[in-house]
Amino acid sequence: MAAPSQTTATTPHRILLPADHRALAPSVVRLPVRAHGNRASLSVSAAAAAPAASTAAPSAPANGVVAGKPTVLVAEKLGAAGLELLREFANVDCSYGLSPEELRAKIPLCDALIVRSGTKVGRDVFEASAGRLRVVGRAGVGIDNVDLAAATEHGCLVVNAPTANTVAAAEHGIALLTAMSRNIAQADASLKAGKWQRNKYVGVSLVGKTLAILGFGKVGSEVARRAKGLGMHVIAHDPYASADRARAIGVELVSMEEAMTTADFISLHMPLTPATNKMLNDETFAKMKKGVRIINVARGGVIDEDALVRALDSGIVAQAALDVFTKEPPAPDNKLVLHENVTVTPHLGASTVEAQEGVAIEIAEAVIGALKGELAASAVNAPMVPAEVLSELAPYVVLAEKLGRLAVQLVAGGGGIKSVKVTYASARAPDDLDTRLLRAMITKGLIEPISSVFVNLVNADFTAKQRGVRITEERILLDGSPEIPIDYVQVQIAHVESKFPSAISETGEITVEGKVKDGIPHLTKVGAFQVDVSLEGSLILCRQVDQPGMIGSVGSVLGEENVNVSFMSVGRIAPRKHAVMAIGVDEEPCKGTLTKIGEIPAIEEFVFLKL
Numbered sequence: 357m358a359a360p361s362q363t364t365a366t367t368p369h370r371i372l373l374p375a376d377h378r379a380l381a382p383s384v385v386r387l388p389v390r391a392h393g394n395r396a397s398l399s400v401s402a403a404a405a406a407p408a409a410s411t412a413a414p415s416a417p418a419n420g421v422v423a424g425k426p427t428v429l430v431a432e433k434l435g436a437a438g439l440e441l442l443r444e445f446a447n448v449d450c451s452y453g454l455s456p457e458e459l460r461a462k463i464p465l466c467d468a469l470i471v472r473s474g475t476k477v478g479r480d481v482f483e484a485s486a487g488r489l490r491v492v493g494r495a496g497v498g499i500d501n502v503d504l505a506a507a508t509e510h511g512c513l514v515v516n517a518p519t520a521n522t523v524a525a526a527e528h529g530i531a532l533l534t535a536m537s538r539n540i541a542q543a544d545a546s547l548k549a550g551k552w553q554r555n556k557y558v559g560v561s562l563v564g565k566t567l568a569i570l571g572f573g574k575v576g577s578e579v580a581r582r583a584k585g586l587g588m589h590v591i592a593h594d595p596y597a598s599a600d601r602a603r604a605i606g607v608e609l610v611s612m613e614e615a616m617t618t619a620d621f622i623s624l625h626m627p628l629t630p631a632t633n634k635m636l637n638d639e640t641f642a643k644m645k646k647g648v649r650i651i652n653v654a655r656g657g658v659i660d661e662d663a664l665v666r667a668l669d670s671g672i673v674a675q676a677a678l679d680v681f682t683k684e685p686p687a688p689d690n691k692l693v694l695h696e697n698v699t700v701t702p703h704l705g706a707s708t709v710e711a712q713e714g715v716a717i718e719i720a721e722a723v724i725g726a727l728k729g730e731l732a733a734s735a736v737n738a739p740m741v742p743a744e745v746l747s748e749l750a751p752y753v754v755l756a757e758k759l760g761r762l763a764v765q766l767v768a769g770g771g772g773i774k775s776v777k778v779t780y781a782s783a784r785a786p787d788d789l790d791t792r793l794l795r796a797m798i799t800k801g802l803i804e805p806i807s808s809v810f811v812n813l814v815n816a817d818f819t820a821k822q823r824g825v826r827i828t829e830e831r832i833l834l835d836g837s838p839e840i841p842i843d844y845v846q847v848q849i850a851h852v853e854s855k856f857p858s859a860i861s862e863t864g865e866i867t868v869e870g871k872v873k874d875g876i877p878h879l880t881k882v883g884a885f886q887v888d889v890s891l892e893g894s895l896i897l898c899r900q901v902d903q904p905g906m907i908g909s910v911g912s913v914l915g916e917e918n919v920n921v922s923f924m925s926v927g928r929i930a931p932r933k934h935a936v937m938a939i940g941v942d943e944e945p946c947k948g949t950l951t952k953i954g955e956i957p958a959i960e961e962f963v964f965l966k967l
């Protein structure tokens with residue numbers, strides 16, 4: 357076998373989107389690659405889509421469950437336009453007001469769940485779903501009612517609707533600000549009770565007053581715009597906001613200290629996180645100007661409610677206007693709700709006709725996209741990969757998974773992988789190459805063949821960490837055209853033995869390397885041996901003494917057993933020494949065939965690998 361490395365294609369090539377041999381399993385979240393034609397992998401099996409008993413289902417699918425369509429449980433009221441979109445794609449079960457037990461009972465029959473802020477989607481829900489739940493759609497912004505860590509661990513994507521209710525929330529903030537300052541709610545109640553108390557309900561003016569906005573994001577900045585229109589002096593505190601954006605609206609970004617000590621009004625617009633929990637407390641109230649007024653349309657938990665009661669009673673806080681509460685609905689004897697100087701609404705910030713239709717469409721599109729395997733732009737627990745990056749990287753995504761799959765099958769024993777290095781050789785500057793998706797796919801390839809875990813973009817890093825696999829990435833900057841995103845990808849597993857020792861490189865790691873050629877992923881290196889074989893079907897790797905007739909000998913064993921060879925490639929270090937032959941096969945050879953290959957005298961070692 358002194359002939360140069362050769363490649364024999366026997367079948368026309370196809371571009372394969374990530375092959376997922378378990379794709380029909382209902383628990384699999386498709387990786388973020390667009391569905392391929394009518395690939396069945398996105399739909400659930402007929403059995404899995406069994407009708408879900410609806411407890412209070414104004415528009416549940418009743419008996420009209422269509423087998424093969426995913427099932428979406430809508431657990432809180434959603435606008436009609438969103439429901440319509442969902443029904444075109446899925447079986448939709450609208451069951452509002454489920455108890456936690458009812459939700460847990462229903463969830464194993466659902467591929468997606470849509471909620472607003474009133475449903476707690478805790479770890480118990482993901483556990484009860486037994487792997488079927490693929491997407492949780494939060495029809496709104498705040499995702500503090502969804503256990504993101506549990507979702508991620510279960511490979512469940514969480515998407516939200518981040519923009520459609522921004523204006524509604526800002527308008528509600530302004531409504532509370534103005535209503536509070538002129539005692540509208542109290543005066544209304546008094547008049548309805550038959551009183552005429554003009555002296556009691558003297559308000560305060562807004563013009564010229566300082567409004568401090570805490571959380572200068574989407575809602576905060578819309579409140580700022582409107583408050584400026586009312587003639588207020590607006591300052592904002594947000595450690596992550598851009599000063600340029602603030603300046604453009606005419607708002608000065610200040611420290612928390614300055615906001616606390618100078619504001620006449622404070623309006624809250626940050627998310628509820630461990631860092632913002634009880635952000636307004638006895639200590640912060642003590643710093644505020646006496647007679648300050650507080651508006652909260654963010655989350656109840658950002659205020660220590662007992663401390664606010666104390667601040668109201670002591671006169672530090674003159675008035676508060678609250679749309680949100682730590683516990684919703686609040687207890688009937690909640691001191692803030694009953695307080696004379698507090699104006700309350702039952703979490704109505706997003707409740708306008710327009711916002712609810714917008715949110716419903718936004719979340720329906722995100723959930724449908726996610727069920728189709730597309731990466732939703734509003735994914736909350738997965739890195740966002742823009743569509744153009746996704747389409748450019750599609751063949752590399754396939755390559756990455758296959759290299760991971762090959763590398764792990766080369767490990768003797770298969771279980772003790774601790775350290776994996778991925779190298780991307782590219783002419784692109786590091787900032788121009790987003791490798792998160794590729795890393796996730798390599799992780800998928802490495803872990804799925806040796807475990808029962810389904811790995812996707814959502815849970816890849818978590819799963820690797822949980823299994824103690826450290827994946828490091830390295831970049832090699834090449835000269836050449838940055839048009840091509842990556843020249844080659846190399847996967848190396850350190851500190852393991854190989855069942856095919858030739859796969860161990862000079863530096864001691866199992867090494868496989870691949871390229872994309874004409875859109876098709878190719879294996880181009882195993883250990884120190886250059887090969888060139890298209891990564892389709894399965895692969896036999898043989899190391900042999902480099903001598904004439906080897907291709908013929910192996911080819912005829914396979915031919916006799918009716919195993920079709922798609923590619924053959926031989927790589928060698930020097931003529932007549934050792935060579936590695938990579939043989940692509942369409943069918944899986946039986947044990948006997950592999951034994952016969954192993955018995956060919958010049959074959960020194962061989963391995964069969966499934967791609």
Ligand SMILES: NC(=O)c1ccc[n+]([C@@H]2O[C@H](COP(=O)([O-])OP(=O)(O)OC[C@H]3O[C@@H](n4cnc5c(N)ncnc54)[C@H](O)[C@@H]3O)[C@@H](O)[C@H]2O)c1
Pocket residue numbers: 497498499518521522525570571572573574575576593594595596597625626627628631632653654655679680703704705706707
């Ligand atoms: N009442 C309602 O019905 C209603 C409606 C919409 C939104 N909301 C709530 O309003 C809040 C804001 O929504 P959004 O769409 O503007 O979100 P957003 O993500 O656009 O803005 C949040 C801002 O808070 C800032 N922030 C984070 N931590 C902070 C901290 N420690 N101090 C100060 N700022 C901090 C962030 O940098 C960000 O700019 C969310 O909690 C959301 O759930 C409530």
Ligand SMILES: O=C(O)[C@H](O)COP(=O)(O)O
Pocket residue numbers: 472473474495496497498499521703705706707
């Ligand atoms: O975070 C949000 O989007 C708001 O709090 C709205 O919540 P809702 O969907 O329950 O009205």
